Amino acid sequence: MAVLVVTGTGTEIGKTVTTAAVAALALDAGRRVAVLKPAQTGVAPGDPGDVDEVARLAGPVTRSELARYPEPLAPDTAARRCGLPPVGPREVAEEAARLAAGHDLVLVEGAGGLLVRLDAAGHTLADAALAMRAAGLPAEVLAVAPAGLGTLNGAALTAEALRARGLPLLGLVVGSWPADPDLAARCNLADLPAVTGAPLLGALPAGCAASGGPGFLSAARAGLSPRLGGTWDASAFTAAHAAPLPAPAG
Numbered sequence: 001m002a003v004l005v006v007t008g009t010g011t012e013i014g015k016t017v018t019t020a021a022v023a024a025l026a027l028d029a030g031r032r033v034a035v036l037k038p039a040q041t042g043v044a045p046g047d048p049g050d051v052d053e054v055a056r057l058a059g060p061v062t063r064s065e066l067a068r069y070p071e072p073l074a075p076d077t078a079a080r081r082c083g084l085p086p087v088g089p090r091e092v093a094e095e096a097a098r099l100a101a102g103h104d105l106v107l108v109e110g111a112g113g114l115l116v117r118l119d120a121a122g123h124t125l126a127d128a129a130l131a132m133r134a135a136g137l138p139a140e141v142l143a144v145a146p147a148g149l150g151t152l153n154g155a156a157l158t159a160e161a162l163r164a165r166g167l168p169l170l171g172l173v174v175g176s177w178p179a180d181p182d183l184a185a186r187c188n189l190a191d192l193p194a195v196t197g198a199p200l201l202g203a204l205p206a207g208c209a210a211s212g213g214p215g216f217l218s219a220a221r222a223g224l225s226p227r228l229g230g231t232w233d234a235s236a237f238t239a240a241h242a243a244p245l246p247a248p249a250g
Contacts, residue, residue, distance in 0.1 A: 014175015
């Protein structure tokens with residue numbers, strides 16, 4: 001049994017696609033997979049949420065969503081504005097433990113970044129991960145980051161926040177690697193591990209979530225490292241995309 005908490009350096013950077021890619025590879029390996037979304041925001045009742053998108057892309061995962069709020073805001077703000085109760089770390093840990101009892105892998109996908117508030121007390125996804133570990137679940141964190149300029153600060157802050165809380169950062173995944181990466185994206189392949197102290201575990205190609213099934217499974221396998229069930233090689237990928245140094249002045 002493994003529990004992987006998927007967070008990000010921000011929102012709309014590929015957390016759900018990364019969660020789906022990890023799930024697809026685990027399912028293909030014959031593992032029983034559950035996906036937990038503690039707080040889904042910005043989705044109306046009855047509409048498909050992130051766990052449904054993971055199932056569309058990856059296949060038959062067990063889906064769990066603890067709360068849903070209609071406005072696309074931080075969970076605490078969204079809950080307060082619509083008058084619904086928030087979700088706290090204890091509820092997340094309890095549901096993760098329930099799912100872990102019957103599955104080989106539980107993926108817990110956060111909303112936004114690591115320190116986005118879940119409730120009025122200021123609890124965050126980091127607190128939920130701590131509650132899981134206190135309950136005996138071997139929870140590790142996988143951070144998803146964007147490819148380009150501006151990603152290093154958010155990644156470094158996420159890693160620092162995890163270290164301060166004693167939470168293990170398994171590694172980082174670039175959630176959407178562009179077909180034509182710019183200079184910053186190329187340099188970030190080497191700089192992300194340097195500023196976080198954690199390995200780069202994948203770079204999923206932009207647009208790979210257009211369809212599920214075999215095509216998505218192939219993209220997941222090629223875009224994630226063996227630690228996550230794929231074949232992606234960080235050293236080879238970084239070397240292949242290395243930016244040439246500018247010519248010396250004069």
